Amino acid sequence: MSEINLPAAAEPVDPVGLKAVGIAAAIAVLLAAPFLASEYWINAIIVPFLILSLAGLGLNLLTGYAGQLSLGAGAFMMVGAYATFSLQLRVPDLPLPLALVVAGLIAGAVGLLFGIPSTRIKGFYLIVSTLAAQFFFEWLFLKFPWFYNGNSSATIALSRGLSFFGLEANTPHGRYYLTLGIVALLTLLSFNLIRGQTGRNWMAIRDMDTAAAVIGVPVFRAKLQAFAVSSFILGIAGALWAFAYLGSASVQSFGLTRSYQILFIIIIGGLGTIRGAYFGAAFVSLLPLALDWLFQHVFGGHVDAGLLQNIQKAIFGLLIIWFLIKEPEGLARLLGLQRAQGARRRLFPS
Amino acid sequence: MTTSAGPALEVRNVSLSFKGVKAISDLSFQVERREICALIGPNGAGKSSLLNILNGVYIPDSGEIVFEGEHFRRMQPLEAARRGIGRGFQNNALFSGMSVLDNVIAGLSRKSRVTLVEEAFRLPRALSQEKAFRARALDVLKLFDLEKHAETVVGTLPYGVQKKVEIARAIVARPRLLLLDEPLAGMNAAEKQEIAAVIARLNRELDLTVVLIEHDIGIVLKLAHHVVVLDYGRKLADGPPETIRDNPDVIAAYLGAQHAEAVA
Amino acid sequence: MNMFLETLIGGLLAGTMYSLVAIGFVLIYKASGVFNYAQGSLLLFGALTFVTLTDQGVPALGAIAVTIALLILTAIAIEKLLLRPLTNRSPMTLFMATLGLSYVVEGVAQGIMGSQVRALNLGIDDLPIFLGDIMISQFDLIAAGVALAIVVVLSLLFNRTRIGIQLRGVADDTRAALSLGIDINRIWQIVWAVAGLVGLVAGLLWGARQGVQFSLSLVVLKALPVLIIGGFTSIPGAIVGGLIVGAGESLAETYIGPYLGGGITPWFAYALALVFLFIRPAGLFGERQIERV
Numbered sequence A: 001m002s003e004i005n006l007p008a009a010a011e012p013v014d015p016v017g018l019k020a021v022g023i024a025a026a027i028a029v030l031l032a033a034p035f036l037a038s039e040y041w042i043n044a045i046i047v048p049f050l051i052l053s054l055a056g057l058g059l060n061l062l063t064g065y066a067g068q069l070s071l072g073a074g075a076f077m078m079v080g081a082y083a084t085f086s087l088q089l090r091v092p093d094l095p096l097p098l099a100l101v102v103a104g105l106i107a108g109a110v111g112l113l114f115g116i117p118s119t120r121i122k123g124f125y126l127i128v129s130t131l132a133a134q135f136f137f138e139w140l141f142l143k144f145p146w147f148y149n150g151n152s153s154a155t156i157a158l159s160r161g162l163s164f165f166g167l168e169a170n171t172p173h174g175r176y177y178l179t180l181g182i183v184a185l186l187t188l189l190s191f192n193l194i195r196g197q198t199g200r201n202w203m204a205i206r207d208m209d210t211a212a213a214v215i216g217v218p219v220f221r222a223k224l225q226a227f228a229v230s231s232f233i234l235g236i237a238g239a240l241w242a243f244a245y246l247g248s249a250s251v252q253s254f255g256l257t258r259s260y261q262i263l264f265i266i267i268i269g270g271l272g273t274i275r276g277a278y279f280g281a282a283f284v285s286l287l288p289l290a291l292d293w294l295f296q297h298v299f300g301g302h303v304d305a306g307l308l309q310n311i312q313k314a315i316f317g318l319l320i321i322w323f324l325i326k327e328p329e330g331l332a333r334l335l336g337l338q339r340a341q342g343a344r345r346r347l348f349p350s
Numbered sequence B: 001m002t003t004s005a006g007p008a009l010e011v012r013n014v015s016l017s018f019k020g021v022k023a024i025s026d027l028s029f030q031v032e033r034r035e036i037c038a039l040i041g042p043n044g045a046g047k048s049s050l051l052n053i054l055n056g057v058y059i060p061d062s063g064e065i066v067f068e069g070e071h072f073r074r075m076q077p078l079e080a081a082r083r084g085i086g087r088g089f090q091n092n093a094l095f096s097g098m099s100v101l102d103n104v105i106a107g108l109s110r111k112s113r114v115t116l117v118e119e120a121f122r123l124p125r126a127l128s129q130e131k132a133f134r135a136r137a138l139d140v141l142k143l144f145d146l147e148k149h150a151e152t153v154v155g156t157l158p159y160g161v162q163k164k165v166e167i168a169r170a171i172v173a174r175p176r177l178l179l180l181d182e183p184l185a186g187m188n189a190a191e192k193q194e195i196a197a198v199i200a201r202l203n204r205e206l207d208l209t210v211v212l213i214e215h216d217i218g219i220v221l222k223l224a225h226h227v228v229v230l231d232y233g234r235k236l237a238d239g240p241p242e243t244i245r246d247n248p249d250v251i252a253a254y255l256g257a258q259h260a261e262a263v264a
Numbered sequence C: 001m002n003m004f005l006e007t008l009i010g011g012l013l014a015g016t017m018y019s020l021v022a023i024g025f026v027l028i029y030k031a032s033g034v035f036n037y038a039q040g041s042l043l044l045f046g047a048l049t050f051v052t053l054t055d056q057g058v059p060a061l062g063a064i065a066v067t068i069a070l071l072i073l074t075a076i077a078i079e080k081l082l083l084r085p086l087t088n089r090s091p092m093t094l095f096m097a098t099l100g101l102s103y104v105v106e107g108v109a110q111g112i113m114g115s116q117v118r119a120l121n122l123g124i125d126d127l128p129i130f131l132g133d134i135m136i137s138q139f140d141l142i143a144a145g146v147a148l149a150i151v152v153v154l155s156l157l158f159n160r161t162r163i164g165i166q167l168r169g170v171a172d173d174t175r176a177a178l179s180l181g182i183d184i185n186r187i188w189q190i191v192w193a194v195a196g197l198v199g200l201v202a203g204l205l206w207g208a209r210q211g212v213q214f215s216l217s218l219v220v221l222k223a224l225p226v227l228i229i230g231g232f233t234s235i236p237g238a239i240v241g242g243l244i245v246g247a248g249e250s251l252a253e254t255y256i257g258p259y260l261g262g263g264i265t266p267w268f269a270y271a272l273a274l275v276f277l278f279i280r281p282a283g284l285f286g287e288r289q290i291e292r293v
Helices: A018-036 A039-065 A073-090 A096-119 A123-143 A172-194 A197-207 A209-214 A219-246 A256-269 A274-297 A305-326 A330-334 B047-055 B077-082 B100-106 B116-120 B124-143 B159-171 B189-205 B217-223 B241-245 B248-255 C002-032 C039-055 C060-083 C091-113 C138-160 C162-172 C174-179 C184-210 C214-230 C235-255 C265-279
Strands: B009-018 B021-031 B036-040 B062-067 B070-072 B085-088 B177-181 B209-213 B226-231 B234-239 C128-131 C134-137
Touching: A018 A039, A018 A172, A039 A073, A039 A172, A039 A197, A039 A219, A039 A256, A039 A274, A073 A096, A073 A123, A073 A219, A073 A256, A096 A123, A096 A219, A096 C265, A123 A256, A123 C091, A123 C214, A123 C265, A172 A197, A172 A219, A172 A274, A172 B116, A197 A209, A197 A219, A197 B100, A197 B116, A197 B124, A209 A219, A209 B077, A219 B077, A256 A274, A256 A305, A256 A330, A256 C091, A274 A305, A274 A330, A305 C060, A305 C091, B009 B047, B021 B047, B021 B062, B021 B226, B021 B234, B036 B047, B036 B189, B036 B217, B047 B062, B047 B077, B047 B085, B047 B177, B047 B209, B077 B085, B085 B159, B100 B124, B100 B159, B116 B124, B124 B159, B159 B177, B159 B189, B189 B209, B189 B217, B217 B241, B226 B241, B234 B241, B234 B248, C002 C039, C002 C134, C002 C138, C002 C162, C002 C184, C002 C214, C002 C235, C039 C060, C039 C091, C039 C184, C039 C214, C060 C091, C060 C184, C091 C214, C128 C138, C134 C138, C138 C162, C138 C184, C138 C235, C162 C174, C162 C184, C174 C184, C184 C214, C214 C235, C214 C265, C235 C265
Parallel strands: B036 B209, B036 B226, B085 B177, B177 B209
Antiparallel strands: B009 B021, B009 B062, B062 B070, B226 B234, C128 C134
């Protein structure tokens, strides 16, 4: 198997097997995490971090790899969450893992549908289609009680909780392992896609779409695949966000702010890198904590939550601009873990 | 499809305009099978636009293209590739964020037969196709002496090397007609000789019909079997290199203007 | 029939407001090729500054002067810190940078001036006027008049003044304009400042009607379909696009909405824009891009 190992692009040589050691260490830490961290950290930081990473990964396949800008990540997460809810409610025999897969497929189909305009329009024009998805589903899932089963607060929650092949996953540890398992599996599958023909087609379209079509890359099909795969992953991330993190969710859980947040995760973490989604999500999860701590301890006072939010917003904005100007590959490159050779590459060349 | 006799490519009364400005006017010429046809003419003569029509990037206002006996009012880019029309671009249209090898393998995309699911789970068919593609791309890289750059991100390589990668990408899927837009631009004399020799060899050994745009008249006259001269979107001359060299119109319009041109 | 006319006229008048916002986008897009997502935040910033100053007892005229000065400084800062370092980058990168910019502007503006809703009184009564049986909002009528006046002023500016002609040169052929010695950075500063001022007017009108608050910045989301329909490069396109979206939304909510449970305004403009994209990707008045390879 190793002889056909085909990296998506040049990777630094690693004679000592440092990488293998690193990966083993990372896996050990991930598995042991629940016993190292407090319940608060698992519930409020680590689980959402993992889910945001997954969402970032999904969007990165579409935007970072295939070059199709989307402001509708929240919409596809929403579809995944509401589809899971409906499936668990109306097809009670379907076990949760399968329900998640089916919900992902539904989100993928919806993503494909809203990706069709990408075959006619390019660049930032595409945000029209993805924003249309965002507004449409916010309206749809709020307007028709069928989607939230007529619940008086218009929220969705799994009445039977989370269970995975008979294993209850309603404890913090259970939710953590459930999330970790799904995130790890989808990351692996994405990685396989990226280094194969699909990934090459996507990057070819991103780098130079006219040339891609001329040399025989099936642009139409590859773009739709990118939308479908990205939305599949976002859909599952949405379901996890609703039921493994929040417990009960509403349309507001997946509003435009969520879409921006996911986009910011990949810009900060690194467009067109798998690990970028993790770095970006870690950053987004930890920044509020860091700021809070800073104000508590350095400025020694309680700061109005609204002000803190605005400061955070300004910092995010500045970072976005800074990364786009200085480091389009984001934290993934800054942290020195990115490809060794090769000058900075320009994403989205004009 | 390939058995019908007649020319490989026929351009019939093709016209093209941008926002009312004529780029190509009523242009007709033929390219015989297995010949190297050079398009020459000053910048803005409509040469690249013509190649873009042949690839389906531009839609002509009128006229038609006959490729291997089949008539086309317009080409679609993917359709052109599927029918075996390869293309190298003027200002390197490589996929700058990908490695040299991946760029070349991308040229094999339309030959891919594996599904998304097979790739995601690395099923045997996906793995064996990947292996085959990789081997084929490496073979082509060898032809240009580029194996040592296989894993390098293409955007970081010098211009001359990138040009070679482009030709490699264009021929990896074994086209029957190869369109090259200034394949020798930006190279030194030795490199030009080397690439011209590769083009001649591809033409000879793979029975590849070639249409190329080139400004270096010395090379053109040696390499091409047939020269078409364009000026302001019209055909000025059309014939074997020897007759073109002595054509007074050509000398006036093109050879005289040659020095004024910036060869990118 | 009266109801139809009333709906239509109300929609058209609301549409002039969309047009006004969209014009700010067109100016910037023509001059610097950027779809400025931060236009909405700049609009909020302008209106918020004005309200904060008048709340502090600064007379309206002084408040306007200070606000305008701040907007001009902001435009210069944006040009120097964002546009210049991103010269020659793809439209998508520029777009994402302005998305970041919108966060900065909103964060800073609301951080300093607060996030609560502020009432703004421009002294315009919102009394209905009757044309026969048809009721029209006086405020909308005045707002439409202001929008029209701005369009006239802008076209004079661009067709008669030296700066305007230079700007058109930059929009038509940036390279040629540069070789003629036009200072493109200064053009950008001016255009962003003018767009900021147009945004201020829109922000004040809009703010007077629904209060000055964060949601003002969301007008950017209304302008996008307007631009898709009208074309990104055309001021007449922005106006026509605004009217189409305004009238379309109003009619759709009245006549289609009831069948769908109502509340379809947030996405209707987008659905309309998508239809237009399939029919005329460059918009009604836009120019088709030629791909060069």
